[in-house]
Amino acid sequence: MAHGLDPVETGQGGASVSDAPADRVLAAVNRVIVILSSIALVLAACVLTYSVVVRYFLKYSTDWQDEMSVFLIVGAVFMSAAAIQAQRGHIGIEAIVGLLPKRVNHVRILLVDAASLAFCGYFAWKSITLLHEAIVDDYHSSSTWAPPLWIPYSLMTAGMILLSVQLLLQIVAGLRAPDPAA
DSSP states (O other): OOEEEEEHTSSSSSSSOOOHHHHHHHHHHHHHHHHHHHHHHHHHHHHHHHHIIIIIOOOOOOHHHHHHHHHHHHHHHHHHHHHHHTTOOOOOTTHHHHHSOOHHHHHHHHHHHHHHHHHHHHHHHHHHHHHHHHHHHTTTOOOSSSSTTTHHHHHHHHHHHHHHHHHHHHHHHHHSSOTOOO
């Protein structure tokens, strides 16, 4: 059982993203989003810590803290998904990578990326419709704080669109890559 990076993650095989203008733009966007997502996670931790201290020591009610933390975490997760995909940092099963010939592994990666794009594209489309409903019908959460739901839905929508674009760029790069068996 190997615990290191597989050839795809180290750039030694599989589809890699090229230096095309779209790739550079998305890479720059991903860098900014990773920084903002990191800040959001730290803020969520601070808000939750504040909530625990205020509830325990001061016996104050904290209605908004849990929901605020969920919004921050959901935003960070969805928005940073494309950056993680760009590094192929997602969970992968590498049991068959070493067993397959390079050409078959290349095709496997393309098929997995295509299936992921189909799922993420559908998820993005459904997120857009959900966001539209939240804006048009002025949906709010059912808590006493009642923030508008377009906030988390917009983060979810943007994150899924960015992830879909990232997957599309990786598929295009994989199709343009030279024959790995050569």
